[in-house]
Amino acid sequence: MDYGHLVFNQLKDKGFYDDVGQFDVTDELCIMMNNTAHVLQFLDYVPKAAQFDQYLDAMRLTEREKDVERSSQTLHNILNCAKEDMRNKLDQIILHVGKRMKESLKDYILKIITNNQKTVDESCDDLLEYIENNLTTLSSSLLSQVFERILDHMWKAVLECMTDLTKKKVDEHHQFLDQPLYTFSEETGEESVSSAC
DSSP: OHHHHHHHHHHHHTTTTOOOSOOOOOHHHHHHHHHHHHHHHHHHHHHHHTTHHHHHHHHHTTSOHHHHHHHHHHHHHHHHHHHHHHHHHHHHHHHHHHHHHHHHHHHHHHHHHHOSSSOHHHHHHHHHHHHHHHHHHHHHHSOHHHHHHHHHHHHHHHHHHHHHHHHHHHHHHHHHHHSEEEEEOTTTOOEEEEEOO
């Protein structure tokens, strides 16, 4: 559907698909998601607005029932393809928002784990401020059904980040424990190897 491609191209031009730097939700992005959701809602109204039933009833006066059914199927196939395309476009945007936010969240969580310059509370403040700012924009600008889906992706992104980073730290710890330790005996003048754990 042309509108779906138009939205994709506009987001691309605005750098939405550039995986560089911190990602922040903008009002413009929310408007595009809302517009896509509105188009999807309107497509449910198209059969009534276009008077599909009246059109098919008029066809029955002059055409065979088989031809009427074929026309009905064609109209609904076109409509279903348009709906699927718009659903896919909205899903792609929501998934990409989740992906970009996960990358930014991961940076903040990594700072909490590795930053010795700030206290844990100070580092957490930065993370919470990032989440709050983006949640405020999302909740105030998005349609409720779109916001609920974004919120689900955002929550999963936080959990995945914490799980990934925790697993990474555990793996690093295990690698350290698996490293051999070389000790030197002054009595024999020989090196011996032992495990770190």
